[in-house]
Amino acid sequence: MNANANGGGAADLLADFAANIEELEVEKRRIADRIKEVKASARSAGFDTKVLNQMLRERRMxxxxxxxxxxxxxxxxxxxxxxxxxxxxxxxxxxxxxxxxxxxDPADASTPxxxxxxxxxxxxxxxxxxxxxxxxxxxxxxxxxxxxxxxxxxxxxxxxxxxxxxxxxxxPEAWRRCKKSDDNPPDGGDDDGGGQ
Structure with a gap:
């Protein structure tokens, strides 16, 4: 009975984590959509969004x-x-x-x-x-x-x-890209190791 109770508690905890992650994913998509809308507004106002993106990267530095x-x-x-x-x-x-x-040439009087x-x-x-x-x-x-x-x-x-x-x-060595090992996911990959 204890094993069942512990198993049920872990399953509930896992379900809570999964639900929280799913909510955050939905929120992340909403924020990404809002960022796209703001960039579209900037583009329609005549701003170059590639340059704007670069300025945002530099502002974070x-x-x-x-x-x-x-x-x-x-x-x-x-x-x-x-x-x-x-x-x-x-x-x-x-x-x-x-x-x-x-x-x-100071000796040349013709060119002051x-x-x-x-x-x-x-x-x-x-x-x-x-x-x-x-x-x-x-x-x-x-x-x-x-x-x-x-x-x-x-x-x-x-x-x-x-x-x-x-x-x-x-x-300088510190400014060179690190060599990727087979253990590290490629840039832009998920950190959770899962593909989906």
């Missing part, structure tokens, strides 16, 4: 995670030749093609030196030197303090790369 993600995206774009038309891409292209303008051009060249050289110093201090290439639209960013990267003797594209 901490500031440090977001900065590292953006720096990695920039490095990947550079490696894949996708920086055309951006300040960093243009600077890289001009550097490779030997088109970087030289500062005016523009103060901004001289200052910018000096700033770029200072940024390049800062990149070398940062590499000697063991800083990572993503620690570049300049924004993407600042020409000093490329100079800082050049200095860092020249000092380390690399192209800065080494992916």
């Amino acid at each position: 901490s500031q440090l995670e977001r900065q590292e993600f953006q720096a990695l995206c920039e490095m990947y774009r550079a490696a894949l030749g996708m920086l055309g038309g951006t300040p960093l891409g243009e600077a890289a292209r001009k550097r490779l093609m030997g088109e970087i303008p030289r500062p005016p 030196a523009a103060p901004e051009a001289v200052d910018r060249t000096m700033d770029i050289e200072a940024a390049r030197a800062a990149g070398r110093a940062a590499a000697r201090e063991g800083k990572r290439i993503i620690d570049n303090p300049y924004m993407a639209d600042d020409p000093r960013r490329a100079a800082w990267d050049e200095g860092w790369c020249a000092e380390t003797g690399t192209d800065g594209m080494e992916v």
Whole structure:
């Protein structure tokens, strides 16, 4: 009789768990439908939902995670030749093609030196030197303090790369995808091990 009572109690408990999970699944579907409705409203208001989804992913990141993600995206774009038309891409292209303008020769009186051009060249050289110093201090290439639209960013990267003797594209071990073992379910799979 005790075994029957214990079996009945376990069966009731199992039935409660199953009912709770089923209710949560229904609620999950309702929430997913509401999210789809909000995204459809955003699309009809003229917003790009792919970009909105990316912004939502980035909003879930901490500031440090977001900065590292953006720096990695920039490095990947550079490696894949996708920086055309951006300040960093243009600077890289001009550097490779030997088109970087030289500062005016002070001895040449026919070309008066523009103060901004001289200052910018000096700033770029200072940024390049800062990149070398940062590499000697063991800083990572993503620690570049300049924004993407600042020409000093490329100079800082050049200095860092020249000092380390690399192209800065080494992916740190912590940022690499983990190799999947046969024991782990594939991404997006259920954690309960069941297929249905």
